[in-house]
Amino acid sequence: MPIYSAMDSPDIRYMRLALRQAMQAEAAGEVPVGAVIVDGAGQLLAQAHNSTETLKDPTAHAEVLAITQAAAAVGDWRLNGTTLYITKEPCPMCAGAIVLARISRVVWGMSDPQRGGCSRFSILQDEQLNHRTDYTCGVLEEECREVVQRFFKARRAAPQSQSAGAAADPYPDA
Numbered sequence: 001m002p003i004y005s006a007m008d009s010p011d012i013r014y015m016r017l018a019l020r021q022a023m024q025a026e027a028a029g030e031v032p033v034g035a036v037i038v039d040g041a042g043q044l045l046a047q048a049h050n051s052t053e054t055l056k057d058p059t060a061h062a063e064v065l066a067i068t069q070a071a072a073a074v075g076d077w078r079l080n081g082t083t084l085y086i087t088k089e090p091c092p093m094c095a096g097a098i099v100l101a102r103i104s105r106v107v108w109g110m111s112d113p114q115r116g117g118c119s120r121f122s123i124l125q126d127e128q129l130n131h132r133t134d135y136t137c138g139v140l141e142e143e144c145r146e147v148v149q150r151f152f153k154a155r156r157a158a159p160q161s162q163s164a165g166a167a168a169d170p171y172p173d174a
C-alpha cells in the first residue's frame, strides 16, 4: 500500500503519515498511536509516536512529543494555524496540551467515547478555556483502529512476554 496517492485529500495524506508513526510505535512494543503536526502551508513540523514504555514517562504520548517538536521547529510555544493529526482521539492530558499550544485544528481516526478528551470531556471546545480547537474525527478510522486492535490481540496472545509496566497502558479501552 502506498503511503499516499495523488487522489488523497490532505487530511488522508497526513493521517497516513500519523499511521506510519503508529506502526513504528507498534514495532517498538508501544501502544500504536502516532501524530504529525503541519503548519498552515502544509509543511510538516513534527512526527512522533507514543513512547511511554521506551521513555518510562507517562506523559510521552504522541501528541505531547509532537507538540514539543513543533514548538522547537517554529521557535514559539504558540502553534496557532497548525493542524495536529492523531490516529486516536486525544486523552484529557493531550487535549489540554493542544489547547495550551493554541493548535487550530485536530484530526483523528478512531474516537474514544469512554475517555476521550473531546467526546467524553469536551476539552477542545470548553468556553471557560482561553482557546478553542476545531476538530474532525473518523479520518482513516478503520486503519487507525486496526493497528490498535492488532497490537492488543498480539499482546493478549503472548501475556508472558509483556512487562508489568506494559499492562498499565495509556489507552486501556482500545
Ligand SMILES: [Zn+2]
Pocket: 061, 062, 063, 090, 091, 092, 093, 094, 095
Ligand atoms: Zn494523551
